Structures are given as C-alpha cells and as structure tokens.
Amino acid sequence: MSEPADTRDLMPGPGPVSLYVHVPFCVLKCAYCDFHSAPLPAEPGIADHFAWAVAEGAAHWAALGALDDVVSIYVGGGTPTTLGESLVTLLDGIRDCARVRAGAEVTVESNPDTTDPATAARLVASGVTRFSLGVQSFDDEVLRTLGRCHDAARAARAATELASTGAHLSLDLMCGVPGQTLASWRDTLERAIATGAGHVSVYPLAVEHGTVLADRLASGAIGEPDPDLAAEMMALAEALLGEAGLARYEVASYARAGERAVHNSGYWTGRPYLGIGPSAASMVSAETFAAAVRCEAWGDPGVAGIGRTVTELPDGAARVRFTRSADTVAFLRKPVGPPEDVEFLTAPEAAAEDAMLGLRLAEGITDRLAEEAGACEALAGLAAQGLVEHAGGRWRVTPAGWLLGNEVFAAVWNAGARRGLA
Ligand code: SF4
CATH class of the missing domain: 1.10.10 (Arc Repressor Mutant, subunit A)
Incomplete structure (x- = not known):
C-alpha cells in the first residue's frame, strides 16, 4: 500500500474517488456519541435490505461515471459489523457496479462486541484489506464512563482476532476522559502497541451537546475533562507510539511505515469522495454534482431543500459538499435521492x-x-x-x-x- 508522500499537489487528478458507506446501526448508544446511529431494528431481513440500499446508491453514482476509479472504500458508522454476513453482500454490491482500483484500500470499522472471527475472515476473502477497531481504552473504568458495551479483555481479544485475518489493523483510542489518569492512558497505549496494530488514531474526548455524557457532566455526576491533562496525554501518545515505530503523520493519526490510511488521507488532500447512507457526506466537483442533479432520481427541478436548479449553481462554484438526511427509514425506502444540506465552494x-x-x-x-x-x-x-x-x-x-x-x-x-x- 503506497503512502501519500505529499498533499494535494501530488495527488492524482480529478478521476480518483473515495467511497464512504455509513452504516447507522450499533449494539448500544455510547455515552459520548452524537453520530447518526441506533440499534439494528429486530426486523427480519433488515441487514440485507440495507446492503441492497447501498448497492442501489452505488449503482446511481456508477451510472454517472463517478465511480470509474475508486481508490478506497471505507465502511463506517455506526458499527458496520452489526450487519454480520450482510456486510459481505454490501461490499459485493459495490464491486458489481463500481470500478475499484486493483490494490484499493477497503476498510471496515468494527467494535469489539461485534467482532466475529468467521465474518472477519469472510470479509477479508471478499476484498477487505483493513479493519478499524473502536477500542477507545484498555481500562474498564474508562470504558464504563464512555458507556461502551465491551470491556478491555474483549477489546484485546477482538484486536487479536482481526489481526489474525492478515488484514491491516487500526485502533481508535480516546484520551481526556473524566476520571482517566495518565497511568491508565500509558497502560492503554502500551497495550495498543502490544497488539501489533499498524495504525492508531488518538482522539481527545469531545463532549457533544445532547449526549448522555453531556447530561452527566451537567448534573455533576462526573467531573469535567481537564484540557491540560488531555494535552499531556496527546504528548505521551506521540512519545510512546513514536518509540514503537508508529510515527505521527496527522494530528490524530499514527502509523508504521506503509500503514497510513489511504482513505482518510484523501480527506486531507482534496480527493473527491462520495458518501452513501443516511447522514453520509460527499465532496465532488461541480460537474459531478450537476450531473446528479439532472438525473430523475433526484427529482425535478433541482435539489430538494436548497431551492436551486442546476442552471442556478452559483457562478464560480468549483466544488460541492453535500449530506444525505440522517433518516435511516427514508434511506431504506429511497436509497437514491437529493441531499439535505448542500454547500458550494469556489476554487x-x-x-x-x-x-x-x-x-x-x-x-x-x-x-x-x-x-x-x-x-x-x-x-x-x-x-x-x-x-x-x-x-x-x-x-x-x-x-x-x-x-x-x-x-x-x-x-x-x-x-x-x-x-x-x-
Ligand atoms: S460504537 Fe461508535 S457510532 Fe456506535 S454508539 Fe458508540 S461511538 Fe457511536
């Protein structure tokens, strides 16, 4: 897997694109989470229905020629592995219509509680090259504060199970959690390094409005996060991960040689991306957006919600960012449709x-x-x-x-x- 050696000016031309799929299902809602996610409905066939909807979304973009050179696929969420074997169907559906570049990075996010060795092996056999595992911490107390539905032992086992598939492995860790000590953080970093993961992402906790964690902080049930301690933890991460050969290549990302995230690197280097699924964001050229607006599936005239038609794209618009509504039921009923929010950017x-x-x-x-x-x-x-x-x-x-x-x-x-x- 080649590393992006430089930023925008060395990236490929306008053809290459990344594909993101948002799977909005999780086992339980974590205390800090404000992503669009909810438990998988107990409806027979729902996972396969979701896989079908994603394939429909991909076919729409493929018909417009926007998926002629896919350099990375990232299935995130939510917790994609809640879909089980239907995740293989979902990826097959994308490959059936998109031209996925040979050697493309294909990442699936997993959580320890939904990591299943047999499904992971099937995913790798069907082309998944990388797993991103939401560990967050190897301290059970910290995991409880975060409202995670796994413990540290399960997280360690999941890392071993995913690594044994032969796919690349990335771990997500979180620092600056109320009650988390520097010693606990050091232990988490050391245990993350011991898994042999080639990539680690480190995020300071952000307390988002409307989450359980925000309510608990407001009520005084737990103490406020200490930003100075979080900064100390970020510095410790850089030191320990660096010593272990995981160099910091982005604010929150560390990688061994050859293990940088191709998909995420696209976000930092201006590569266009298409998002499929409820709340998924996309960023494409004005030309690609205009082609989508003209198609029947988006309705006529123009794009719902912004009151513009294609002829009214602002003068000088070069790039368009847009997001599908965070409505899973609407996505399952109509996988292809106009976005909810649209933003036009000049060059x-x-x-x-x-x-x-x-x-x-x-x-x-x-x-x-x-x-x-x-x-x-x-x-x-x-x-x-x-x-x-x-x-x-x-x-x-x-x-x-x-x-x-x-x-x-x-x-x-x-x-x-x-x-x-x-
Ligand atoms: S696993 Fe991730 S997406 Fe799901 S509730 Fe927790 S933080 Fe949110």
Whole structure:
C-alpha cells in the first residue's frame, strides 16, 4: 500500500474517488456519541435490505461515471459489523457496479462486541484489506464512563482476532476522559502497541451537546475533562507510539511505515469522495454534482431543500459538499435521492479548505497551495506565534501548533474563505 508522500499537489487528478458507506446501526448508544446511529431494528431481513440500499446508491453514482476509479472504500458508522454476513453482500454490491482500483484500500470499522472471527475472515476473502477497531481504552473504568458495551479483555481479544485475518489493523483510542489518569492512558497505549496494530488514531474526548455524557457532566455526576491533562496525554501518545515505530503523520493519526490510511488521507488532500447512507457526506466537483442533479432520481427541478436548479449553481462554484438526511427509514425506502444540506465552494475556497486540511498532515502544504488559498499572510502570523513553521517551500504545523490545531486551521480557512462566493 503506497503512502501519500505529499498533499494535494501530488495527488492524482480529478478521476480518483473515495467511497464512504455509513452504516447507522450499533449494539448500544455510547455515552459520548452524537453520530447518526441506533440499534439494528429486530426486523427480519433488515441487514440485507440495507446492503441492497447501498448497492442501489452505488449503482446511481456508477451510472454517472463517478465511480470509474475508486481508490478506497471505507465502511463506517455506526458499527458496520452489526450487519454480520450482510456486510459481505454490501461490499459485493459495490464491486458489481463500481470500478475499484486493483490494490484499493477497503476498510471496515468494527467494535469489539461485534467482532466475529468467521465474518472477519469472510470479509477479508471478499476484498477487505483493513479493519478499524473502536477500542477507545484498555481500562474498564474508562470504558464504563464512555458507556461502551465491551470491556478491555474483549477489546484485546477482538484486536487479536482481526489481526489474525492478515488484514491491516487500526485502533481508535480516546484520551481526556473524566476520571482517566495518565497511568491508565500509558497502560492503554502500551497495550495498543502490544497488539501489533499498524495504525492508531488518538482522539481527545469531545463532549457533544445532547449526549448522555453531556447530561452527566451537567448534573455533576462526573467531573469535567481537564484540557491540560488531555494535552499531556496527546504528548505521551506521540512519545510512546513514536518509540514503537508508529510515527505521527496527522494530528490524530499514527502509523508504521506503509500503514497510513489511504482513505482518510484523501480527506486531507482534496480527493473527491462520495458518501452513501443516511447522514453520509460527499465532496465532488461541480460537474459531478450537476450531473446528479439532472438525473430523475433526484427529482425535478433541482435539489430538494436548497431551492436551486442546476442552471442556478452559483457562478464560480468549483466544488460541492453535500449530506444525505440522517433518516435511516427514508434511506431504506429511497436509497437514491437529493441531499439535505448542500454547500458550494469556489476554487479559492476549495484551495482554502485543502490548505486547512493539508496542515493536519506532518508534511504540511506547499507554498503554491498556501498562495492559492490566500493564506500566506495568515500563515506568517501563525509562524510569528510559533504555531507553524516554513522550510523547504512548505508550511508545517509545529508541535505547539498541533496542540492548538483548531485555532491554526480556523485562521487558514478564514483567510481563504474571505475570497468566497459573493
Ligand atoms: S460504537 Fe461508535 S457510532 Fe456506535 S454508539 Fe458508540 S461511538 Fe457511536
């Protein structure tokens, strides 16, 4: 699996695309989760029905020529492995209509409680190359706070089971959890390293409005997360994972050589992506979007919810981001339909977006992209604060800047976005 050696300017041309599938089912709702997910309805055949709906969605984009060169597929959610064997059917349905590049990365997200060795082996036999396992912690107390429905022992077993399939393995870990100590975090990192996983993602806990965790914090049932401790934990992750050969290549991502996530790297380098499933997001060229708007399946005229027809695409729109509604029943009834939210970006705005996302990567961005994004002045200001540095014709975020990532990314985006659509 080749690594993206650079950002946007070295990525392939407009043809290659990534495909994301959102599976909105989970065993239980975690306390911190605000993703579109709910328990799989106890309806006979529902998993196969969902697989059929995804195949319909893929066939729609394939008919428009948008899936002629698929470089990565990522089945996320939710917990895709709640679908069991129907997940194999889902992937077969995509392959039947899309042109998936030889050697494409095909990732399936799994959780310890739904990891089944026999299904995992079947998935690998049908082309899955990588599993992303939601471990979060190897500390049972932390897992309880997060409302996860597995314990640390089950997580370790699931990692072993997935690794034994021969597929690449990535683990998701979470730090900054109320009650989590530095010693507990160190133990989690060490146990994650011991699994032999080639990729680890580390996220500081974000408390989202409306979640069980937010309510428990508001009621005082648990203490507030400590941002300084979370920053210390991120630094410890970088040190321990780095020593173990997992180099930090993105704000939250660590990989051994050859193990960078191809799919996720596309999000940081401006590669178009199509999302299928309720709440799935897509980002394509204005031309691809216009072709979809013209098709009957999206209705006539234009796109519901935004009141525009194709002839009314804003002048200068170069890129379009859009999201399907977070309505699983509607998706199962009508897998192909207009998106709910649509955002048009001009070429300078698209460049600003690529610059902002490219700065998440250790390689940073080129002078040329910074210029296209109109972000040179903002970057110089950030450099004066020690948050970015400039060397060898590239702008990179410093370790101090990564700790204040949102500030850095917002400054770059705001600089470019000022030159957006009138
Ligand atoms: S497993 Fe993931 S998607 Fe499902 S409820 Fe938990 S955090 Fe949300």
